């Protein structure tokens with residue numbers, strides 16, 4: 001019996017943003033594997049086993065998924081947003097590379113989803129309409145010195161920047177320092193978008209000038225987008241639009 005492994009993105013939260021391709025994979029799955037809140041987004045049904053696990057066990061979870069697929073199950077590993085953006089696709093491939101040779105024969109597919117930075121940008125207008133970069137501000141998997149270097153160089157290169165994992169209870173200091181670095185390195189007062197729980201009923205979008213951005217404006221459900229030097233605001237009664245023009249002259 002040949003199994004399969006699909007690594008799927010569930011999008012930023014709104015069920016309407018789950019792609020038809022991901023819905024079809026979930027409908028065929030025998031087993032769904034993932035972090036507890038993401039597995040909770042999958043409706044239980046007969047014939048489907050849900051395997052929810054804690055956040056810090058990505059490699060264990062990946063090995064479990066690969067082993068079940070090798071045994072003939074149709075396994076879907078779920079991530080929020082896109083599975084290739086700071087999420088499970090890389091973890092599964094790390095486990096695959098280090099695992100038994102038999103796992104190399106598993107039928108594996110990665111199905112994209114709408115990542116939080118793009119969902120947040122769409123709510124604000126088009127702040128990522130010119131060149132941009134994304135940085136994960138968590139120092140769980142890399143040293144803080146590298147994050148700080150990347151922040152400075154991205155500011156120097158005048159990218160718009162989208163920050164994932166900006167601040168958590170366990171890491172309250174990092175985002176304080178990130179704002180200090182950005183205020184030093186950007187040298188002007190460009191717009192900063194704090195987009196929390198985007199596309200869910202709890203969504204809040206808050207836009208402030210960089211000099212007025214404070215650490216408590218972000219938490220682990222927030223996407224932070226810092227404009228480039230060309231990012232502009234169109235003021236409207238119906239809600240301001242933040243966008244970065246297509247060209248730099």
Ligand SMILES: C[S@@+](CC[C@H](N)C(=O)[O-])C[C@H]1O[C@@H](n2cnc3c(N)ncnc32)[C@H](O)[C@@H]1O
Pocket residue numbers: 012013079080081082083084085086087114115116117120163164165166195196197198199200219220221222223224
């Ligand atoms: C571990 S990363 C996972 C990213 C995910 N794979 C993606 O493509 O969106 C988790 C971070 O994504 C951001 N995020 C995820 N969903 C979000 C949402 N609905 N609204 C705002 N930010 C979100 C937050 O910055 C959060 O700390």
